[in-house]
Amino acid sequence: MGRRKKQKRPRDSHESQRPESNTTFYLRTAESQRYHECPQTQRIQRELTEECVRMLPLKQGAEGGGRASGVQILNVGCGSGHCGAVIRERGMAWVGADISRPMLNEADASCSGLLLEADCFGRLPFRSASFDHGISISALQWICVSKSPASTARLFFCELSRVLRRGGMFVAQLYPRHQEDVECLQAAAADTGWKGMPYVY
Numbered sequence: 001m002g003r004r005k006k007q008k009r010p011r012d013s014h015e016s017q018r019p020e021s022n023t024t025f026y027l028r029t030a031e032s033q034r035y036h037e038c039p040q041t042q043r044i045q046r047e048l049t050e051e052c053v054r055m056l057p058l059k060q061g062a063e064g065g066g067r068a069s070g071v072q073i074l075n076v077g078c079g080s081g082h083c084g085a086v087i088r089e090r091g092m093a094w095v096g097a098d099i100s101r102p103m104l105n106e107a108d109a110s111c112s113g114l115l116l117e118a119d120c121f122g123r124l125p126f127r128s129a130s131f132d133h134g135i136s137i138s139a140l141q142w143i144c145v146s147k148s149p150a151s152t153a154r155l156f157f158c159e160l161s162r163v164l165r166r167g168g169m170f171v172a173q174l175y176p177r178h179q180e181d182v183e184c185l186q187a188a189a190a191d192t193g194w195k196g197m198p199y200v201y
Contacts (some may be wrong), residue, residue: 006063036080045082045137052135052171053086068092070123074131074163076120076172077139081107088113095131097124116196121152124159134160140174144181153188161193170194 021151035041057066058075069091075083078096080103087094094113097120104115121143160170176182176190 010102020130027104032080032100032106035103037084038105040066042082046086047048047085048137048173049086049135051150052137052173052178053090056135056169057134057167057170058090071133072131074126074134075164076134076136076160078107078115079103080139081099081111081113084111084113093124121146121156122157122159124163126163130163131168133163133171136172136174138175139186140172141176141181144177144184149181149184150188153185154192157169157189157192157194170200 007068026184055062058071071092073087073092073094075094075096078098079086079100081096084094084096084107088111095116095120096104096113097116098109099109099117099119101117109125116125120139143149143156164170174185175184176180
């Protein structure tokens with residue numbers, strides 16, 4: 001008896017309109033500028049960043065808008081830097097990394113902080129134990145459209161463990177296409193020693 005072929009999950013009609021369905025979307029200067037200057041994008045990114053920061057184990061008062069001076073934050077997939085303002089307002093040091101040079105150019109023109117052009121889902125260009133905590137806003141879903149999502153996710157979480165200091169937390173907001181994306185990331189995190197991770201969908 002022949003083996004039954006596994007049925008592919010039907011592709012949602014809106015998936016073709018998602019940015020990650022076109023890998024060059026945020027590599028275009030014009031698209032990056034429109035994204036950065038959009039008031040709705042600015043508002044949403046700020047709200048999501050504030051929610052993620054509230055989840056970090058900061059000193060009392062910092063979560064509610066107080067200052068957490070000296071804390072080093074890695075922003076994975078920082079895009080045009082909308083997260084940076086929220087982090088700096090709380091007295092924390094912000095380091096942003098993104099693969100898109102046009103997006104980083106927008107960030108460099110609007111905010112202060114260390115910015116690096118890097119593939120955030122490959123080998124991170126940082127020394128071990130460089131950061132207290134990490135956050136990611138609207139970026140991790142790109143792992144799930146890579147050629148090998150499971151191995152890419154495992155490498156990412158291994159590298160994240162390496163660059164965060166002992167006791168560091170990573171908080172991520174993402175836009176999964178479906179439950180399989182969430183399960184892929186959770187499995188990779190568990191396989192690489194992460195006991196749990198706050199997500200903001």
